[in-house]
Amino acid sequence: MSDIDIHALSGAYAVDALDDSERAQFERHLAECPACTSEVASLREASALLAETTLATPSAELRDRVLAGISNVRPLPPVVSQPEPAEATVIALEPRRRRRVVTFLAAAAAAVVIGTGGIVWQQHDDHPSVTYAVIHAPDAQRFTKTFPGGATATVYRSKRLNEAVIVTRDMPAAPSGHAYALWLQQGDAMVPAGLMPNGPDNEVLLHGDAATAAGVGITVEAAGEEPATPQGDVVALFSFDT
Amino acid sequence: MDRFRPVADGAPSEEGAPEAPDQHRPDLAAPDLGELLKACGRGDESAFARLYDATSTRVVGLALRVVRDRAQAEEVAQEAFLDIWKNSGRFDPAKGSPLGWLLTIVHRKAVDRVRSAEAATRRDATYHHQNQPVEHDSTAEAATASLEAHRVRQALGDLTEVQRQALELAYFGGYTHTEVATMLELPVGTAKTRIRDGLIRLRDTMGVGS
Numbered sequence: 001m002s003d004i005d006i007h008a009l010s011g012a013y014a015v016d017a018l019d020d021s022e023r024a025q026f027e028r029h030l031a032e033c034p035a036c037t038s039e040v041a042s043l044r045e046a047s048a049l050l051a052e053t054t055l056a057t058p059s060a061e062l063r064d065r066v067l068a069g070i071s072n073v074r075p076l077p078p079v080v081s082q083p084e085p086a087e088a089t090v091i092a093l094e095p096r097r098r099r100r101v102v103t104f105l106a107a108a109a110a111a112v113v114i115g116t117g118g119i120v121w122q123q124h125d126d127h128p129s130v131t132y133a134v135i136h137a138p139d140a141q142r143f144t145k146t147f148p149g150g151a152t153a154t155v156y157r158s159k160r161l162n163e164a165v166i167v168t169r170d171m172p173a174a175p176s177g178h179a180y181a182l183w184l185q186q187g188d189a190m191v192p193a194g195l196m197p198n199g200p201d202n203e204v205l206l207h208g209d210a211a212t213a214a215g216v217g218i219t220v221e222a223a224g225e226e227p228a229t230p231q232g233d234v235v236a237l238f239s240f241d242t
Numbered sequence: 243m244d245r246f247r248p249v250a251d252g253a254p255s256e257e258g259a260p261e262a263p264d265q266h267r268p269d270l271a272a273p274d275l276g277e278l279l280k281a282c283g284r285g286d287e288s289a290f291a292r293l294y295d296a297t298s299t300r301v302v303g304l305a306l307r308v309v310r311d312r313a314q315a316e317e318v319a320q321e322a323f324l325d326i327w328k329n330s331g332r333f334d335p336a337k338g339s340p341l342g343w344l345l346t347i348v349h350r351k352a353v354d355r356v357r358s359a360e361a362a363t364r365r366d367a368t369y370h371h372q373n374q375p376v377e378h379d380s381t382a383e384a385a386t387a388s389l390e391a392h393r394v395r396q397a398l399g400d401l402t403e404v405q406r407q408a409l410e411l412a413y414f415g416g417y418t419h420t421e422v423a424t425m426l427e428l429p430v431g432t433a434k435t436r437i438r439d440g441l442i443r444l445r446d447t448m449g450v451g452s
Contacts, residue, residue: 015441048346057299075328
């Protein structure tokens, strides 16, 4: 997409009308285009006016639930320095660790993943510490897999927050030119839930409706292109059935 | 901010006997949402309760308009309010209004919800169906008489028909600009321009986000 074209996405971005790859692309553009940043801010103000025409009274129970829900959640600290965008970009992988991952893959459960059309996702960058809230949620469920060699991957799912987080420790790097992709199983479909950043130890918020998901999958996918459906080998599957 | 400290004992209990939401009718002039957000960022739950009372009809109304199901709309609103609480200390008044910031969070949550696999069946909704009015209650009806809503409707009336349709399908329908182009039978790539043009005109008519 040319530079001229990408500026024209500001309006669609302001009303969340971009698909996920366009949004990721536009957010990279925003980081270096003050004109678009300022335009998006003003167009968001305009779009928020539309909500004036759709007021509806919530139930009294909602107020109770909301106020009860915040009482055990600590507000995030203010941003005191220039934040790095918490974008899940694909980072060059370390080829020298390839052998380890082959073993790793061989030991992983062999499973057929049936994909369907879906959305490739970037991390929310507006609440970077939501991972903490999910892991410590009162209703958080925990699912751990230990791989040969001692690597672990743990999925935390909070139905109430409708979020899931995956925490990895000592994870071998994906094969050269590849990255780990995360999926939420919704019914029979594996829906893209984001890419795992490079590095052995990660905490990643999965995108999508974790509350309705039946499980989480990790696959190895070619780096650079985020697939809409799983194409590569399955590394692990976590079932939420308890 | 002394005036945002928790209210003294004897004030209506938030837990045992919740106040009716309309006891704090939304009022554009007061309370100062920016100050409330600041207090929330310091962990002031009483400020958050006031913020909730001042904004919940907008938050739930927007969520309901997008997800079109009351139970789901309230779930979306609950998630959004939790995010708003967590991120309240990061609200930057230099970058926009408190209400704009807050509704951006709500809108994103609502759109995420309708685009999820769970809501796949909703994607079959026809454009006609999409434009059926959502059931609202008495407060919403009262609100339609509000000056601000009236001004917004007038401003929308100044948009071209295709700008208004594209903007409403994107914002209220949760559709991508590519989907909007197909629904309105526009050439590929032009819906995004209509959305942007419509927003610019709305912004300039309403004099926001200068």
